[in-house]
């Protein structure tokens with residue numbers, strides 16, 4: 042078992058260096074590009090002290106830097122936070138207040154894309170909308186499209202959270218620009234929101250003031266490459282953001298420290314690495330909607346396409362009370378591997394889920410197999426006991442994206458465990474003779490997705506062609522699995538091993554995009570929730586579709602099915618050529 046051979050690496054993990062990094066990052070904000078650069082300088086100095094060579098790229102990326110905000114109404118002024126990428130209102134924007142009911146449920150909803158419904162009967166045109174939810178991405182867009190002049194998002198806790206209002210992924214291109222918000226969005230605390238709802242019900246106006254600065258900012262990207270000794274051009278990418286909201290200890294000083302310790306340990310043991318590990322720290326995650334990782338995906342797009350084995354995202358590990366591994370992000374092909382790694386390090390049985398269109402998953406349109414985003418989380422019973430709602434990081438601590446995300450949010454022992462998990466997850470994948478990804482899992486996932494879509498579509502559309510192609514791929518993959526098992530004891534440089542690994546990378550390039558994107562390769566889909574096999578998901582709308590829409594849905598499904606079947610046929614050819 043490849044994980045057993047990682048013992049010396051895992052035993053080398055120490056908390057000395059990472060904990061002092063966490064303590065140091067706890068002392069200054071990393072939001073404004075000047076402070077972010079200081080963070081980069083500290084990462085680089087630490088790497089140099091370990092003797093690890095580092096390259097610092099100097100991209101210019103598009104950011105939005107929130108300043109002060111407030112909401113005034115009924116003689117009172119309430120504290121607010123402007124959402125990044127929303128429109129500034131430095132002189133104040135005054136309009137009638139209206140409350141719009143949303144389907145937001147703080148106990149279950151993911152925070153990136155708060156769903157909106159239930160507000161259809163409310164006239165929001167020309168008004169400032171008050172609504173429960175985080176106000177991020179699609180929620181803001183929803184109200185902008187409905188003609189509101191601004192959104193006051195009522196957050197579920199005593200502190201409003203920072204966040205970003207745009208669905209544009211990274212620095213906008215020409216396709217993205219029309220989706221860039223031209224809309225004022227601020228967040229307020231729950232008690233302040235309730236007071237404002239009363240004002241709205243009384244027919245009052247409010248004035249929103251929001252300061253933001255937006256534009257292109259130089260933002261350094263430090264990258265370490267630990268070269269493999271047998272097949273150095275192939276690599277696993279481990280990455281996470283080093284900018285943060287405020288001092289951001291749980292999100293993401295702990296992740297930065299994790300990657301530093303992994304760089305130290307892997308450099309020390311680099312003779313044991315067969316393929317390379319690349320480690321990158323991103324700026325512009327918080328204020329640019331993943332603009333740092335997106336820049337890397339753009340500028341190293343072809344290298345990633347041809348050589349990257351997998352991407353592993355490191356965000357918010359090692360936080361207080363986060364003892365469980367129950368909602369870990371992984372793509373289906375990586376499920377067994379991710380579970381093996383977590384079991385090996387912790388003895389625990391992990392539960393996972395389809396990765397959200399979030400985090401620094403800026404590589405779906407290239408087609409990289411991916412696992413982990415957030416990792417450990419607090420037990421749900423503890424969350425309930427504390428009266429916490431669901432947040433997008435910090436191991437479930439609601440200090441996430443607030444000024445309370447300070448040193449007390451990090452936990453030494455949990456951090457040490459999570460460092461080991463990340464280390465095993467990347468080093469093990471780089472060293473595995475055959476990359477540890479089983480696309481029969483992906484085929485099974487596609488099959489289940491199709492079955493659900495077929496059931497809902499009924500006689501209005503037939504997914505037979507996709508099902509047939511899926512069956513053919515499953516048969517080819519069974520032969521491929523037996524072939525790979527026979528190669529297990531060969532060297533990484535064996536031509537048959539290289540061919541098998543090339544086929545595994547090609548399977549990801551073909552099957553990840555059809556399952557996670559609707560846009561073209563090398564561009565970036567919006568930061569909105571995306572259904573599995575998204576171009577076939579319109580099947581779910583058939584039962585409630587107006588009769589005149591049915592034809593259009595069928596056209597879409599025909600094209601979507603062609604896209605999928607072509608990818609599946611190509612996948613069969615890739616596998617068969619590796620077998621021959």
Ligand SMILES: [Zn+2]
Pocket residue numbers: 282292293356357434
């Ligand atoms: Zn984060």
